[in-house]
Amino acid sequence: MSIRCDIYDPKLYQIWFAAAPYSAAGKPAKTLRQWAADESADIVYNLALFNMTGQGSDRYGVIKGRTLQYLKAKGRDCGYGGTPERLVLDASNAVSGWKLAVKDGKVNGSLGKSDRRSRNMCGVLTDGRYIHVQTSASHTEHEVAQYVRDHYDVKLLLVQDAGGSTGMYRVGDNYLFAPEKKGADGRPVCSVVCIKAKGKTKKEDKKSMSKKVFIGVGHGGSDSGAVGYIVEKEANLAMALACRDYLTAHGVEVRMSRTKDEEDPINEEVRECNAYAPDLAIDVHNNSGGGDGFEVFHTLNGGVGKTLAQNIEKQVKAIGQNSRGCKTRRGQRGDYYAFVRDTKCPAVICEGVFVDTKADAARADTKAKQQAFGVAYAKGILDTLGIKYDTAASTKPAEPETDAETQAAITKVQQAAGLSDKTMQYLLDYEYGVELVKKLAAMQK
Known part of the structure; x- marks a missing residue:
């Protein structure tokens, strides 16, 4: 993940927030997994709303005091530990942590342009859909806001948090995102956004919750x-990550055989796929042998x-x-x-380009x-799943994740x-920009 934008239509999903007064012994901050269980939510995101006037801070960096207190001051009954109230996003919320x-x-224009952390933002699009933005490490506030603005028609986007408490948990595939301070169940937080598909009960068959792809x-x-x-x-990994992010943005649950450079034998892929029991599966590859063009393999039996x-x-x-x-x-x-x-399940193997044919490899270089x-x-x-997507919206993929070694070189240079920041971005956008920056960093004493 680099910059991930999850979008939810209020017509299809319930969206609410839940919070706990951290200083109360009976309702301490809870891990993301615990919030999901307690709220019976499909997905939870750290909301990072807190009372900025509270005294001191605890070891999790959460300001003490009653969370969402400023909403109560506005006459809104926000509740603690769960509430049926729908999340309200408007410009008046840009206070006390937002x-x-x-x-x-x-x-x-006043957003931060130098501090690079994982980021957490939420808002609404002009068509009324809710958008939640999560990033990996090494992004500034301004970079993330500009990326979202360039890819979506945004009515309002609010900065929530950065660093260790940034995170999300998805129940369907047990996916936990908590980039800086993960922990087994996600870092304890005191307020969350809760997402749940409408018309679903706890006892409903998992397969009916949403479509799944491996x-x-x-x-x-x-x-x-x-x-x-x-x-x-x-190239396989970059293609697969972009595929995953586009699918999840359209409500599809996804599991990948790997999300980084690690051993990934085919027998393990098949085992993981069958254990996940998806609706469809694809295996992402690229070709060799001096040919040209894309090809895709499917079963002799045809069908789906x-x-x-x-x-x-x-x-x-x-x-x-x-x-x-x-x-x-x-x-x-x-x-x-x-x-x-x-x-x-129905499965195909995609062979994007021939890596040893110069002209063909240039299509994915x-x-x-x-x-x-x-x-x-x-x-x-x-x-194939019968899920509609917005053909008018930009389909530019998220920017590739910057690893720790590369980020250190960027900062040094x-x-x-x-x-x-703008000049550095121009340099990094050059085809061999990252390699050049690493060389320049190595030359510096």
Whole structure:
């Protein structure tokens, strides 16, 4: 994850907040998992609302005092430990812990431009949908606000928190995001946004909650996959992450075989996929052997797997890549490929480009191009699931995550040369910008 934007339509989801007065012994701050259990919510996000006039701070960095006290002062019955009241987002909330980030499409010029942390923001789009923004480490307030404004029609976006208490927990696939101070159940927080699909009960079958997709990420760790003008394992991951983020933004639950560079054997992918019991699965790869174009493999039996392959192919062709076709391959046990043969759900294998053909590899030789493939895969999946997506909205993928080593190099070069954030971004956007910055940092004593 780098910058992740989750969007919820109030017509389809209940959205409310819950809070606890941290200083009260009976209602202490709770972990994200505990909040989800207590509130019977599908997803919880740290809300980071607190009384700025409270005295002192505890070891979690939460200001003591009664959370959401300022809302009570406005005559709103916010409740503690749970409330049916819908979350109200308007400019008047930009007090006591909330700062205005974007209003009517305009970014607040006073936002921080130097402090890089994980970030947490929430707001509403012009069409009335709720948006919650989570980022990995190394982002400034201004960067995040500008990114959201550039990708969505924003009515209002409010800064919530940064650092260790930034986080979310999703019950459906047990996904926990808490980038700086994770803990087994998420860092204790004293207020959360709760999200729950409407018309659902606790006893409802898990499969009816939402659609589920498994994404296998080919190769990884000591297995680099095909190597040519690009490295397959790296391109696979960038494509898969973009696919995941687009799917989750449309309410699909997703599990990936890996989210970083680590060993990822095919038998483990198949095991994880079957244990997850998804509706659909894809395995993200890139090709080699001197060919050209995209190809996708599905089962010999056709069915939904073939439909999925055709839908993905259509979306890949829409981004300008030619196709070698939707294919099958027979082996001694039926389907040749284990990911297609042994998964219990309809599954396909996507081969984006040939990494050893210069012209073809050029179609995926930057993070942005790789992410475009991931979004195309996601759209093909959504088409197969019958889930609508906003074709008029920007489909630019999230920016790639900046790892700790790269961020250290960026900071070192920026401080030594006295460069502005904007100048550094121009440098990093250059095709070989990251490598250049690392070299410059290494040259400095």
